[in-house]
Amino acid sequence: PNYTSVSNLSNLLNVRIEKLVRDLTRLGFSDVSHNYILSREYIELILQEYNYEIDDRVSTLTWENVYAELKSAVNPKNLERRPPIVTIMGHVDHGKTTILDYLRKTAVVAQESGGITQHIGAFQIETPVSGRKITFLDTPGHSAFLKMRQRGATITDIVVLVVSAEDSLMPQTLEAIKHVRASGNELIIAITKIDKISKRERDKAIDRVNNDLLSHDISIEKVGGDVQVIPISARTGENMDLLEESIVVLSDLMDLKAENATNTVAEGFILESEVKKTVGNTATVLITKGTLQKGKVFVCGNTYCKVRSLCDEGGRAKLKALPAEPVEVLGWKELPQTGDEVIQVKSEALAKKYVAKRQALVQSEKHAGDVKKINEQRCSEA
Ligand code: GDP
Ligand code: MG
Numbered sequence: 001p002n003y004t005s006v007s008n009l010s011n012l013l014n015v016r017i018e019k020l021v022r023d024l025t026r027l028g029f030s031d032v033s034h035n036y037i038l039s040r041e042y043i044e045l046i047l048q049e050y051n052y053e054i055d056d057r058v059s060t061l062t063w064e065n066v067y068a069e070l071k072s073a074v075n076p077k078n079l080e081r082r083p084p085i086v087t088i089m090g091h092v093d094h095g096k097t098t099i100l101d102y103l104r105k106t107a108v109v110a111q112e113s114g115g116i117t118q119h120i121g122a123f124q125i126e127t128p129v130s131g132r133k134i135t136f137l138d139t140p141g142h143s144a145f146l147k148m149r150q151r152g153a154t155i156t157d158i159v160v161l162v163v164s165a166e167d168s169l170m171p172q173t174l175e176a177i178k179h180v181r182a183s184g185n186e187l188i189i190a191i192t193k194i195d196k197i198s199k200r201e202r203d204k205a206i207d208r209v210n211n212d213l214l215s216h217d218i219s220i221e222k223v224g225g226d227v228q229v230i231p232i233s234a235r236t237g238e239n240m241d242l243l244e245e246s247i248v249v250l251s252d253l254m255d256l257k258a259e260n261a262t263n264t265v266a267e268g269f270i271l272e273s274e275v276k277k278t279v280g281n282t283a284t285v286l287i288t289k290g291t292l293q294k295g296k297v298f299v300c301g302n303t304y305c306k307v308r309s310l311c312d313e314g315g316r317a318k319l320k321a322l323p324a325e326p327v328e329v330l331g332w333k334e335l336p337q338t339g340d341e342v343i344q345v346k347s348e349a350l351a352k353k354y355v356a357k358r359q360a361l362v363q364s365e366k367h368a369g370d371v372k373k374i375n376e377q378r379c380s381e382a
Contacts, residue, residue, distance in 0.1 A: 004043060070344075074289075075259060083324040084250070084251035085158070086137065088162060090163060091169075094163060122313070125244070127247075129241050155271075158250055161189050164191075168212045188250060190232050190243055191206055195236045258323035266290030270338055283332060285327055285328075285329045285342055292329065293321075300342045304351035
């Protein structure tokens, strides 16, 4: 940065703020307070005083780099297969919610719990045919989705694009296609509501959707491409098993893997968060690496969490969550933000240190912005 606050600098240098203020006073600064803003030339002067390499210390200390410090390298030997993470997209009323409801319902029956669905922003099913796991993201997850995409990160592996057999492609279908292309996700097409079309008319309706897809350069299997097209009914359940197995087949081709050892530094992100009256701050976390377990400590943006408990969508308590297994987590100091990265640290003390560092960074960026604004004003007045 070209500007930073005294408190931020003390954090960056790992020097007690009282000492820094004393040194600054000795260097000739007067009335130095914690939020005193230092310009770059003064920062450089001070860094020389503390024998620091200038650019290394100051310009590389963004929050992303602070996070990067915490992460561990991927160990290829520990990679294990993980379930695919799937988002359902498509035009309004083409059947997204109905598919998710169908999957949820069958998943609950399979687990024989009969428990009340809590409806967190994601859930995992086991497919009835191959018994494999699939993680589905619900619509509330979409804001996390968008926020992460701004950072160039992607949550989803596979997009299931729903297209109503009655309407074929519509404006939001085309939007979704654009999105899939931009994000590099894999695509499966589900032609929905086939139960609403008489047996005699079905082939014609399916052909129409296929042709419309082709005219938008989707290389469907029918013409030797790799995009599977599955006609389904989420109302009757027809071909839903086929859709689930198509996802499994595609995920195998994608060779989705993650480290899931307990001692791997765990990483993930926040799908959604909420303050609940009875339990306080809660967040749905999707781990992408390592495991999430009770007692582990995670930093996330301006807050951290010593995991007090975790449970699945049905509210069942869990001991640990593996990669791609969404869980609701309790134990957050402050409410974490949707889309933010979650990284495990060794101790609560360390988490506190990083949160302080982060807050100082945010503050100094804000101060720098303020100083810039004041300077610009001065310039334009002059
Ligand atoms: P969304 O806007 O994409 O979430 O669409 P919904 O899932 O809310 O579906 C819109 C309407 O279509 C609802 O009235 C559903 O009951 C109905 N619907 C969705 N899928 C099917 C299907 O496969 N068969 C039939 N008959 N109706 C469907
Ligand atoms: Mg809906």
